[in-house]
Amino acid sequence: MGKKSRKRKSAWNIFFRPIKIILFVFLLAMVIGCLAGGVVFLKYQDEIMACKEKADSIISQTSRTDFSQPMDTRVYDSEGNLIGTINSGHYEYVPVKEISENLQNAYIAQEDRRFYKHHGIDYKGLLRAGLVFIKNKGVATQGGSTITQQVIKNTYLTQERTIQRKITEFFAAPRMEDKYSKQDIMEFYCNTNFYANRCYGVSEASRYYFDKEAKDLTVWEAATLAGISNNPSRYDPVAHPDTSKWKRDQVIDNMALCKFITKEEQENAKAQPLTVAKVYEGGTKENYQTSYAIHCAVVELMKNDGFVFRYVFPNKSSYDSYKEEYQEQYQAKSDMIRKGGFEIHTSLDSRLQAVLQDNIDTHLKGFTEKQDNGKFALQGAAVCVDNRTGYVVAIVGGRGTDDEYNRGFLSRRQPGSTIKPLIDYAPAFETGFYYPSRLVNDHLFEGGPKNSGGKYYGIVSIREALNRSLNTVAWQVLTDIGVDKGMSYLGKMHFVGLSYMDNGNSSMSIGGFTEGARVVDMAKGYSVLANQGKYSNKSCITSMKSQYDGEIYEGSQADERIFTEDIAYMVTDVLKGTLDKPYGTGSGLGLNVPAAGKTGTTNSSKDTWFCGYTRYYTTAIWVGYDNPRAMPGVYGKTYSGKMWHDFMTEINKDLPPLDWDMPSTVSFYNVDSRGEKTDQETGNKDLFSSVAEAAAKADSRKWKEEEARKLKESQDQMNQAASDAARQTLEQASASLQALIAEFNGMDQRDSSTDDKIASARSFLEQLNGTETYDSLKQALDEAVSHVQSLPKQADSEKPQEIGPGMTKPRETTTPVFPGDEDPQSGEASGAGPGDDDSQAEAVGPGME
Missing domain, CATH: 3.40.710.10 (DD-peptidase/beta-lactamase superfamily)
Incomplete structure (x- = not known):
């Protein structure tokens, strides 16, 4: 009996001995690992805590908008028609419900098979990746990052492979999964990945490579995109079609391994040739409408930021300082708009634009x-x-x-x-x-x-x-x-x-x-x-x-x-x-x-x-x-x-002919010869503003100066008028005198009117006393009078003089009228002096009635 017991005990010992050894080694490894980890933590405590603080900061400030690229900036006219697109890659954010399940499954099969089971960090995946790393003697053939970690890396961190980045991901991933659902994270992932050929996000990638929406991707198409995003430069199907097809088929195999597709679907997908559509929509060329709209949009953004616009400058330093600040702000806002993410609606009328x-x-x-x-x-x-x-x-x-x-x-x-x-x-x-x-x-x-x-x-x-x-x-x-x-x-x-x-x-x-x-x-x-x-x-x-x-x-x-x-x-x-x-x-x-x-x-x-x-x-x-x-x-x-x-x-042409309404404080007033407002009826009118006049009176110094100016102009005008009248009188007297002198010199006999004419001539000469022409005219008159007085005098007769057979010259019974004489009945001048023109109406100033 004792023998049998020892035999059974010996058998159990044989069975458990390896397990004991494994457990001992594992515990020893854990102890050593903890000790090593403790040593590492103590040595790199500051760096590790800095990574944790960075992760905490990222997650506390994260927003859903962080996970999208700017879409193209689009400009619309007054009717809502698209008139211009500023191409920023034609990015379009799509919700997860509009992303093909084939693509979601491809990513899970290829990148993160325990995506729906872990909480941001896949510890089994890390261990597996570590063992493979050891097995391959330091060559990494399997990644340990979850989709959650990759979203953090793509959005907030660099692509540089450093321990600091991995530690930051390690701390941030669980917190992100606390904040967002798995579906949210998958949506973020598909919209932040880069797919080569300027394709950011799955929407543009689907259009460029397959000319379809992201929701319509087939198994082989989804596998192609999943492979590209893993390493865009290596698996670009345009530049490297063979390696891209190899990667596509690998993703398809993994999808089958994870039971996302059947064996038949797997074989069918791998049999498809790798063809790409390369559908690229370039941005529209800037035209006169869009360039002005973007400029105005930039100015509006500057206004929103409180930029103070200036237009007049006292000196060079203020001008240069403003110009530098303006250009810096303007360029920053212009770059922002051209980078994308704006929808600009304008008042620009495309019909009027075409006509102009x-x-x-x-x-x-x-x-x-x-x-x-x-x-x-x-x-x-x-x-x-x-x-x-x-x-x-x-x-x-x-x-x-x-x-x-x-x-x-x-x-x-x-x-x-x-x-x-x-x-x-x-x-x-x-x-x-x-x-x-x-x-x-x-x-x-x-x-x-x-x-x-x-x-x-x-x-x-x-x-x-x-x-x-x-x-x-x-x-x-x-x-x-x-x-x-x-x-x-x-x-x-x-x-x-x-x-x-x-x-x-x-x-x-x-x-x-x-x-x-x-x-x-x-x-x-x-x-x-x-x-x-x-x-x-x-x-x-x-x-x-x-x-x-x-x-x-x-x-x-x-x-x-x-x-x-x-x-x-x-x-x-x-x-x-x-x-x-x-x-x-x-x-x-x-x-x-x-x-x-x-x-x-x-x-x-x-x-x-x-x-x-x-x-x-x-x-x-x-x-x-x-x-x-x-x-x-x-x-x-x-x-x-x-x-x-x-x-x-x-x-x-089709609009009513509306005129501007005259304000109640603007009126037509009579205008005098000085252009000033007057109460007298002059026949000339123009506009005056009571508001403007009040403003003028408020400036008392200037008002006094203007009143003095008007008074002086009035006095000058009166003096000028008197001077002109005197000058005209002298001109008329000179002209009349010269006419009489000429008449005297042409006479061959005197008559009864000669003495009256001589008296008139002497009267005109007296008016010219003191002028430059007085002496010369006096001499001329004296000579003419001397000539006349030497002529024989014509005998007067009541009988009319015969001037031809059966015709007589009537006796002159009226006195000739000379310039300046007045009609005793009417009091008006019966003759027109030099410079008068009865045919001309009084001149009226522009705009005067």
């Missing part, structure tokens, strides 16, 4: 000269604003649609006389000391500008000066109110490109900018006049959505008051004369609806403009060479003006 583009192309088609870069040498640009909304609705940046350079908002050119209403006359009207009927002396100043054509008109009204575009008057007006004051108004209207070197530069009055003005700024500036003096902060953006933040356009900026309603109305009324007055520089360009506008032509016609508006639209048009050069015979009225006329006629 065709208008410019048609009018300039005769100019075929090309630049070295292949572009037309002579160019044109135009911008149209809808006055009812304040939005830009059309912008043309050049001839044709192939030129990506948008002169509508990128180019700065000298504006010529089109700037006068905005910098000279409207600001001057605001002071109250200038008004349409005020008289100014148009003459050449030393050091001042010259008028076009070298003609000067003397005393003219402001109304006429603006219609005729007289440079000297504009120069006098801006000099009087102050160049900086005029520039401040341009700054309020957001004119880009004003330089500190323009400060105090009186040539600004006629468009002599250091840098120039943009077409879009001119259009927006004139729209202020069309909209009762208010500037609209709207550009062309009506909505802007971010892929991550939703609607980000803050379109509630209120309009800014630039000019009073009175001044906008009065300037508009004056500018109507540019089109309908015979001497207006835009004569003949009137429309079928009330309109106002202004021509502009720079020296040698290097830049030609027309800016004008109706109640409905404002349009500014520029024509010139990219490299400025003279255009003989071309003026603002010729090409720019005709383009404006044809385009505005077309877009206004």
